[in-house]
Each structure stands twice: as C-alpha cells, then as structure tokens.
Amino acid sequence: MGYKAKFRVWRGEGGEGKLEDFTVEVNEGEVVLDVIHRLQATQVPDLAVRWNCKAGKCGSCSMEINGKPRLGCMTRMSTFSEDETITVTPMRTFPVIKDLVTDVSYNYQKAREIPSFTPPADVRPGEYRMQQIDVERSQEFRKCIECFMCNNVCHVIRDHEENKVNFAGPRFLMRIAELDMHPYDVADRKDLAQEEHGLGYCNITKCCTEVCPEHIKITDNALIPMKERVVDRKYDPLVWLGNKIFRR
Amino acid sequence: MERHEYDVVVIGAGGAGLRAAIEARQQGKRTAIVCKSLFGKAHTVMAEGGAAAAMGNVNSDDNWMVHFRDTMRGGKFLNNWRMAELHAKEAPDRVWELEAWGALFDRTKDGKISQRNFGGHEYPRLAHVGDRTGLEMIRTLQQRVVALQQEDYQVHGDYEAYIKVFAECTVTRLLKDGDAISGAFGYWRETGKFIVFDAPAVVLATGGIGKSYVVTSNSWEYTGDGHALALLAGAKLINMEFIQFHPTGMVWPPSVRGILVTESVRGDGGVLRNAQGERFMFNYIPDVFKDKYATSEEEADRWYTDQAGNRRPPELLPRDEVARAINSEVKAGRGSPQGGVFLDVSTRLPAAEIVKRLPSMHHQFKELADVDITKEPMQVGPTCHYIMGGVEVDADTAAASVPGLFAAGEVSGGMHGSNRLGGNSLSDLLVFGRRAGAGAAEYIDGLAKRPVVTGVEEAMAEALAPLERAGGENPYEVHHELQRTMNELAGIIRRAGELSEALEVVEKLKSRAKNTAAAGGKIYNPGWHLAIDLRNMLLVSECVAKAALLREESRGGHTRDDYPIMSPDWRRKLLVCSAAPDGSEVSVVEKVQQSMRDDLITLFDRGELSKYLTEDEMAEFDAALAGPLVAQKRES
Ligand SMILES: Cc1cc2nc3c(=O)[nH]c(=O)nc-3n(C[C@H](O)[C@H](O)[C@H](O)COP(=O)(O)OP(=O)(O)OC[C@H]3O[C@@H](n4cnc5c(N)ncnc54)[C@H](O)[C@@H]3O)c2cc1C
Numbered sequence: 048m049g050y051k052a053k054f055r056v057w058r059g060e061g062g063e064g065k066l067e068d069f070t071v072e073v074n075e076g077e078v079v080l081d082v083i084h085r086l087q088a089t090q091v092p093d094l095a096v097r098w099n100c101k102a103g104k105c106g107s108c109s110m111e112i113n114g115k116p117r118l119g120c121m122t123r124m125s126t127f128s129e130d131e132t133i134t135v136t137p138m139r140t141f142p143v144i145k146d147l148v149t150d151v152s153y154n155y156q157k158a159r160e161i162p163s164f165t166p167p168a169d170v171r172p173g174e175y176r177m178q179q180i181d182v183e184r185s186q187e188f189r190k191c192i193e194c195f196m197c198n199n200v201c202h203v204i205r206d207h208e209e210n211k212v213n214f215a216g217p218r219f220l221m222r223i224a225e226l227d228m229h230p231y232d233v234a235d236r237k238d239l240a241q242e243e244h245g246l247g248y249c250n251i252t253k254c255c256t257e258v259c260p261e262h263i264k265i266t267d268n269a270l271i272p273m274k275e276r277v278v279d280r281k282y283d284p285l286v287w288l289g290n291k292i293f294r295r
Numbered sequence: 296m297e298r299h300e301y302d303v304v305v306i307g308a309g310g311a312g313l314r315a316a317i318e319a320r321q322q323g324k325r326t327a328i329v330c331k332s333l334f335g336k337a338h339t340v341m342a343e344g345g346a347a348a349a350m351g352n353v354n355s356d357d358n359w360m361v362h363f364r365d366t367m368r369g370g371k372f373l374n375n376w377r378m379a380e381l382h383a384k385e386a387p388d389r390v391w392e393l394e395a396w397g398a399l400f401d402r403t404k405d406g407k408i409s410q411r412n413f414g415g416h417e418y419p420r421l422a423h424v425g426d427r428t429g430l431e432m433i434r435t436l437q438q439r440v441v442a443l444q445q446e447d448y449q450v451h452g453d454y455e456a457y458i459k460v461f462a463e464c465t466v467t468r469l470l471k472d473g474d475a476i477s478g479a480f481g482y483w484r485e486t487g488k489f490i491v492f493d494a495p496a497v498v499l500a501t502g503g504i505g506k507s508y509v510v511t512s513n514s515w516e517y518t519g520d521g522h523a524l525a526l527l528a529g530a531k532l533i534n535m536e537f538i539q540f541h542p543t544g545m546v547w548p549p550s551v552r553g554i555l556v557t558e559s560v561r562g563d564g565g566v567l568r569n570a571q572g573e574r575f576m577f578n579y580i581p582d583v584f585k586d587k588y589a590t591s592e593e594e595a596d597r598w599y600t601d602q603a604g605n606r607r608p609p610e611l612l613p614r615d616e617v618a619r620a621i622n623s624e625v626k627a628g629r630g631s632p633q634g635g636v637f638l639d640v641s642t643r644l645p646a647a648e649i650v651k652r653l654p655s656m657h658h659q660f661k662e663l664a665d666v667d668i669t670k671e672p673m674q675v676g677p678t679c680h681y682i683m684g685g686v687e688v689d690a691d692t693a694a695a696s697v698p699g700l701f702a703a704g705e706v707s708g709g710m711h712g713s714n715r716l717g718g719n720s721l722s723d724l725l726v727f728g729r730r731a732g733a734g735a736a737e738y739i740d741g742l743a744k745r746p747v748v749t750g751v752e753e754a755m756a757e758a759l760a761p762l763e764r765a766g767g768e769n770p771y772e773v774h775h776e777l778q779r780t781m782n783e784l785a786g787i788i789r790r791a792g793e794l795s796e797a798l799e800v801v802e803k804l805k806s807r808a809k810n811t812a813a814a815g816g817k818i819y820n821p822g823w824h825l826a827i828d829l830r831n832m833l834l835v836s837e838c839v840a841k842a843a844l845l846r847e848e849s850r851g852g853h854t855r856d857d858y859p860i861m862s863p864d865w866r867r868k869l870l871v872c873s874a875a876p877d878g879s880e881v882s883v884v885e886k887v888q889q890s891m892r893d894d895l896i897t898l899f900d901r902g903e904l905s906k907y908l909t910e911d912e913m914a915e916f917d918a919a920l921a922g923p924l925v926a927q928k929r930e931s
C-alpha cells in the first residue's frame with residue numbers, strides 16, 4: 048500500500064528561499080499534511096507549517112498544492128498519481144515567514160476595521176427572537192473558518208500589493224454582508240464597503256468561491272447582493288432600518 | 296528582551312481565555328491574551344455538538360436544578376458541587392450574552408435558540424449551530440474582543456490600549472515574587488525571541504493534555520502546558536486520573552484515527568451496532584441508570600418523538616459507559632472490519648436531513664474516508680478527548696492556591712467530577728472564564744503593590760537548552776514513545792502492573808527529554824517547540840499515571856480492570872498532585888471531598904444517592920432532609 052512520493056517543498060525565510068526535493072513515504076488514506084509531518088519527523092525537523100485540527104475545521108493549514116490554494120489536511124494523497132511530483136508552496140499573497148508559514152496579519156487588520164455587530168439599544172440578552180429562515184443567510188457566511196484562501200486567490204491583491212490598503216478582500220467584504228443581513232444589526236456599512244473596503248474592485252470573477260473549503264457562495268450570496276444593496280440605497284434609510292427590524 | 300506590563304495576562308485564546316479577557320477588560324483592566332496558534336484557531340473552534348444551558352426553549356420543564364442533577368450524575372457525584380451549581384445557574388445568561396454579541400444559533404419555531412439532545416442530559420439542552428458550535432462561539436468571542444478594541448480606539452486612538460493579542464507566542468514559565476505570581480515568560484514562535492510579561496494576575500486557559508496519547512481528538516496544542524505551568528508554580532492539580540475517552544472517534548484511515556465524530560450523530564438518531572448487526576448498547580446499561588434508559592429498540596425509537604412517555608436510547612448513556620461498551624465489543628471479536636463498531640445514521644434519517652443537521656460530519660467522512668454517511672454506516676472507536684482533572688480552583692473566583700493565579704476551562708479541575716457530559720465544556724468555558732476574569736480583577740484591586748518579576752534568566756536558559764545541545768535525542772521520537780506508552784498502559788482500561796510500567800517508562804523518558812536536541816534555528820522551528828513541550832507532557836503524564844495507580848476503584852473516566860467496582864468510600868476522596876519547581880518530586884495525596892450543601896443534596900432522591908454515598912453520608916442526608924434549610928425552601 049505504501050509508496051515513495053516525490054515532493055517539492057518551498058523552504059526559506061526572510062524573503063529568500065527555494066524549492067527543495069524530497070522523497071518520502073506515503074501510506075493509505077493519508078493527506079498532504081501527513082506527508083509534511085513525516086518530513087518533519089524524519090528529514091527536516093525545522094520545516095515550518097501551521098495546523099491544528101487536521102479535520103478542515105480551523106483553517107490553519109492553508110497552502111498551495113501544485114499551484115492551487117488548498118487545506119493540507121483535506122487534500123488526500125489518493126487524488127494524485129504515484130509518480131507525480133507534488134509541489135507545495137506557501138500562500139502567495141502574504142509575506143513568507145518561514146517555509147509554508149506566511150504572515151497573515153493583513154487579514155486581522157482588515158477584520159478590525161469593520162464596525163462590529165450593532166444591536167438595537169433596547170433589546171436585552173435573552174429577548175432575541177429570530178426565525179431560522181432569517182438567520183440562514185448570515186449563518187452561511189459564519190461557516191467561514193478564516194483560512195484566508197479566498198483573500199489569497201483574489202487577483203485584486205494577489206499580484207497587487209498596493210491594493211491591500213483599499214481592499215478588504217472577499218473574506219471581509221463577506222463579513223460586511225453577513226452583518227448587513229443579520230436580522231438585529233442596525234448599523235449601515237454600505238458606504239464604507241464601497242469607499243473604504245473596495246467592494247467596487249471586485250469584478251465577480253468567482254475565484255474566491257472556487258477555493259473556499261467551506262463551499263460558501265461568497266460571490267453569489269455575499270458580494271453580488273452587497274453590490275446591489277450599495278447601488279439601490281437611494282430609498283429612505285429610516286424605512287430601510289424599519290424593514291430590517293420588523294422583518295423578524 | 297521584549298517586556299510588557301499588564302494587569303492581567305490570559306494564557307489561552309479558546310472560549311475560556313477569551314471570555315476571561317473580555318471580563319477583565321470590561322472591568323477596566325489592561326489585558327494581554329497570549330496563545331500558541333493564530334487568533335481564532337484555538338481548540339474550541341473544533342467543538343461540534345453544542346453548549347449546554349437549561350434555557351428550557353425546547354422542553355419548558357428544564358431548569359438549573361435538572362441540569363445540576365444531570366451534571367452530578369454524569370460525574371458520578373465526584374464533582375465540585377459548587378462549580379456544578381454555578382455552572383447550571385449561569386450557563387443560560389452566558390449563552391444569551393453571546394447572542395447579544397452577534398452569535399447566530401439555530402432557532403426553534405417560535406424564534407428562540409434551538410436546543411438538541413445529548414448524552415446524559417435529561418432534556419434537549421444544547422444550544423448549537425449545526426455541528427459547528429465551537430466555531431460560532433470562538434468567532435463571536437473573537438469579534439467581541441475586536442468590538443472592545445474598536446471602543447478603545449475611539450477613546451484612546453489605539454486599538455490595543457486595553458486588550459492586545461499575542462498570537463503564536465508560547466508561555467514556558469510563570470514568574471513569581473515570593474509566593475505570588477508576578478508574570479509570565481515565553482517565546483514568539485515566529486522569531487524564537489523571548490518575551491516577558493510583567494503582571495500581578497495570570498489566568499490559565501490552556502485547554503487539555505490529549506497529545507500525550509496516540510489516538511486522540513486533540514490538536515498539537517494540547518500538551519498540558521497550563522497543567523504543568525501551574526504545578527511548577529506551586530499550584531495543585533486534582534482528579535488527574537479522570538480522562539474522557541470519547542466513544543466515537545474515526546478509526547480509518549490510520550492518519551485520521553482519533554478524529555472526533557460528534558455525539559450529535561447519536562443525539563439526532565444514530566445508533567451503534569456490532570459486526571452482527573446487534574444494537575449492543577442495550578446490554579450495557581449499568582444499574583445506576585437502569586430506570587432512565589429504554590430496554591427495547593421500540594421504546595428507544597419512540598423516545599425521539601415522545602420523550603415524556605418513553606425512556607431514552609442507551610446510545611445516549613454518558614460517554615464513559617459507551618466508550619467501555621465499544622471497547623468490550625471490539626475485544627470480544629464483534630468489531631467492525633477496521634477495528635471499531637458501526638455508527639449508523641443512514642437508515643435513521645433522510646439523506647437531506649443528515650446533510651442539514653450534520654454537515655461537517657458528512658463532509659469529514661466524504662473527504663477523509665470516502666464514506667457517504669447518508670448511505671452507509673461509519674466505523675468508530677474510542678479516542679482520548681478531554682481531561683476532567685486540572686488546576687484546583689476556588690469555585691466562585693477561579694483562583695488557584697498560588698496568589699494571583701487563576702484557571703478556567705479544560706485546564707481547571709473539579710467541575711466535571713469523574714466524567715464530563717457532552718456540551719458541558721462550552722458552557723463551562725463561558726461561566727468560569729467570566730468568573731476568572733472577574734476574580735483576577737478583584738484580586739488586583741486588593742493588592743497594595745505590584746509584585747516584582749524574578750526568574751527570567753533561569754526560564755531563558757531552560758528554553759534555550761534544546762537548541763544549544765548538539766547530537767542529542769530526537770524530540771519527535773521521545774514524543775512518540777510517550778504517546779504509545781500512555782495509550783497502551785494508562786489508557787481506557789487500566790491495571791496496577793501496567794500503570795507502574797507506564798511510570799517507569801515516563802521516568803526514563805524524562806531523562807531522555809532533558810537531552811533532546813533541536814536542529815535548525817530559532818525561527819518557527821517546530822522541532823525546538825516540541826522539545827520544550829515535552830517537559831509538560833511528561834509531567835502531566837506522570838500525574839495521570841500516579842493518580843490512576845492510587846485510585847483503586849472504577850468511576851467515570853477511570854476504569855481499573857483490577858478494581859471494577861465503584862466505591863462510595865473513594866467518592867469522598869480527591870487525589871491532589873503537586874511537584875517541585877523543577878518538575879521533580881511529583882506527589883499525589885488524598886484529600887476529603889467537601890459534603891454537598893443541604894439544599895443541593897436534597898434535590899436528589901434517596902434511592903439514587905444510596906448508590907453513590909457511604910452509610911455515614913446517607914445518615915447526614917436524612918438529617919438534612921429533616922433540617923430547617925430544606926423546610927424553609929419547601930415553603931417558599
Ligand atoms: C473535536 C472536539 C469536539 C468537541 N465538541 C464539544 C462540544 O460539542 N461541546 C462541548 O461542550 N465541548 C466539546 N469539546 C470540548 C471543548 O471543545 C474543549 O474542552 C474546550 O474547547 C476547551 O476550551 P479552552 O478554552 O479550555 O481551551 P482551548 O480552546 O483549547 O484553548 C487553549 C488555548 O491555550 C493556548 N495555549 C496552550 N498552551 C499555551 C502556552 N504554553 N502558551 C500560550 N498559549 C497556550 C492555546 O494556543 C489556545 O489558544 C470538544 C473537543 C474536541 C476536541
């Protein structure tokens with residue numbers, strides 16, 4: 048069952064590095080992360096990689112496998128042929144710290160710039176009443192495990208460092224949509240989405256949706272509806288607020 | 296060396312740590328959150344089933360007293376009853392508070408938070424979001440931290456004026472000034488540079504110890520750091536012999552062995568069968584639970600739709616019972632081809648319903664094992680999941696015996712007794728996380744002066760040692776041997792001889808661990824990190840094996856093949872571990888468990904208590920029944 052696989056893994060730190068070749072044992076049922084761990088335990092003890100849950104739940108092990116953003120823990124070795132060389136590189140959009148570990152602080156910065164959940168002042172904890180159907184839209188977005196692969200793949204910033212200042216990336220534009228669709232949120236982030244966080248940069252290529260390991264329909268369900276809301280915000284904001292609160 | 300002054304340093308960014316930090320900050324304290332992984336990735340993110348809170352949304356008969364009783368029963372009456380009481384009373388408020396911070400739980404028809412059935416809980420009690428409740432919880436708390444930072448930005452022009460997250464930063468020593476805590480020492484995983492926190496109060500919220508076992512649902516973070524840090528700082532650990540083996544971990548493929556299959560599968564109708572197709576759990580209902588569980592498949596199946604008129608299916612017995620039953624079936628040769636038993640939901644619910652209620656299980660089996668759970672059964676077996684034991688704390692303030700040290704969440708001990716009920720951890724994190732934050736704030740307010748940091752040089756030398764050594768042991772090998780040893784010799788079923796053997800191996804591994812060498816530099820070097828973590832795993836393993844050897848009975852997460860009976864005399868005794876500052880001289884001593892308050896013990900009926908309590912205690916109970924406190928309560 049076991050065989051020897053050929054791996055090319057990016058190794059390096061501080062802006063420099065190169066692909067290194069390894070031959071490593073693979074056993075039945077293993078995923079790419081298992082193989083990286085075997086390299087650590089047997090050949091390169093200081094090979095850096097992030098992981099936690101090993102079950103696709105924490106979003107730590109994002110990497111690029113044969114050029115495609117993937118979770119290392121959810122990529123089965125059986126999806127490759129035995130003689131194929133498997134190339135593993137760090138996410139390209141974020142600066143490399145070491146080997147497969149990147150500096151993802153951009154994402155945490157953006158998260159902090161989005162005004163938080165804002166409930167009406169007069170609803171006390173325990174009094175919230177919402178119908179399942181009204182929470183489901185935001186729940187879809189809250190499945191996000193913050194693997195940041197959507198931000199990694201989005202062409203607006205993938206090869207355009209300069210756009211990072213003005214663009215929150217699909218992950219956080221989706222966060223704005225999530226709050227906008229929350230039955231009890233009363234803040235208005237529409238102008239902000241457009242003016243500060245670069246919703247307009249998105250030209251709905253759907254690359255983000257394609258890589259999302261949670262299969263969230265980022266473009267169709269978050270970004271496009273958000274764009275529509277920004278466009279037809281001409282109506283009276285009070286009516287809009289009322290609709291939002293009384294919909295439940 | 297990098298140095299920071301804070302009022303409170305919270306070690307851990309899971310549910311307990313974040314809730315503690317939020318509380319400390321809300322009480323005006325400058326707070327640091329330190330964690331080994333990125334912000335939002337702590338173990339809590341993996342919790343699936345839900346958070347137990349007696350809100351009574353689905354069955355209005357539920358209340359804190361029923362929850363309290365279930366918790367004590369689940370823990371086989373060894374629980375710190377004051378913690379169980381506070382937990383049952385406060386859990387609903389803590390869950391509702393999450394909703395006010397933006398959490399979106401699944402709903403009932405009338406728009407309230409939906410609650411699901413779980414093992415050992417009399418009524419549907421777990422607030423949940425599909426099977427990703429932990430993710431919702433950690434994200435909500437993370438976003439609450441961000442909301443507070445935004446408030447601080449408005450006032451002080453600095454997001455991090457009052458609360459700052461130090462992510463990918465590992466604490467290796469607590470620092471002291473005389474008897475009291477004065478700070479913490481650690482290193483940045485990213486750079487290997489050292490960092491000192493100067494703080495009069497430290498809250499430990501570091502989670503569990505599962506990485507001492509091979510088959511575990513726990514991640515690399517669970518190296519028992521907080522347990523060890525507390526011991527080394529002079530605090531005490533209790534109940535370390537009690538480890539929960541979750542009955543349903545994946546058994547195949549080998550690389551995912553141990554990964555959790557949520558109990559919700561059974562709560563939502565899934566059943567366990569052996570290779571002969573028999574629903575074997577009916578053969579394993581212990582005496583103490585006889586009148587609460589169905590004795591026929593027909594009754595068990597009716598229960599899902601009519602809970603008032605039927606008893607619950609035995610698949611929903613507390614976890615220790617189910618794990619032992621699976622273990623016995625496999626040993627008796629009635630296991631599944633891959634060494635577990637069958638867990639089947641495919642014949643119990645329509646496919647669409649399974650995908651809706653158990654989306655991440657569906658995904659996990661499809662992606663990792665090529666199994667479609669809507670069409671075929673899963674194969675499952677026990678996996679090391681949770682440690683009931685931990686830092687001995689005061690129930691109300693979460694304070695440990697060392698002044699300035701607090702502990703909450705999985706790293707603390709007592710709340711769950713000898714066995715934790717599913718769903719009681721997430722609520723525990725919130726209830727005692729908040730109490731720890733408040734306890735730390737109150738402690739600081741009562742201090743006359745700030746304690747002074749000492750011991751930095753020693754801590755640094757200890758951390759550097761594996762890097763400076765050449766040609767020593769491979770830390771991965773030492774780790775692997777420890778995991779195998781604990782799994783085989785101090786696992787789900789224990790014997791005196793094997794436990795003694797485990798202790799001998801641990802002793803040898805301790806000296807090997809002192810001689811590990813980590814190749815490479817200081818920058819993000821997992822080999823070095825593991826070499827440092829070994830100290831903690833070994834110390835904790837020693838406590839587990841020593842306590843397990845001493846407790847000559849079987850109870851909850853501690854099963855002795857050579858002492859299979861649960862003994863009322865042992866119920867009164869807690870085992871308390873302590874150690875010298877260098878990790879040597881681990882000792883375990885007995886301590887008498889405090890008797891339950893009259894108004895709490897009289898919540899149980901005599902027949903049930905007599906299965907657990909000694910005759911002396913029963914006499915006290917009879918006196919309590921006649922006592923004034925209870926009479927008063929009856930009138931009001
Ligand atoms: C797969 C799975 C499913 C579960 N499902 C449920 C469920 O449905 N319901 C339920 O109630 N319970 C469940 N549990 C149990 C529950 O999730 C855990 O007990 C709980 O999340 C622990 O939370 P915590 O806050 O104590 O610690 P964690 O969330 O584990 O956080 C520990 C934190 O401490 C940090 N840390 C550790 N050591 C150090 C150090 N040396 N220096 C700095 N930081 C450190 C870590 O980085 C991390 O941030 C589940 C557990 C697992 C594994």
Ligand code: SF4
Binds near residue numbers: 202203248250255266
């Ligand atoms: S759809 Fe928009 S956000 Fe997503 S990858 Fe394309 S441009 Fe980026």
Ligand code: SF4
Binds near residue numbers: 106190255259
């Ligand atoms: S939306 Fe999907 S791809 Fe983007 S961070 Fe979240 S889980 Fe990852």
Ligand code: FES
Binds near residue numbers: 100
């Ligand atoms: S390790 Fe958690 S998603 Fe891969």
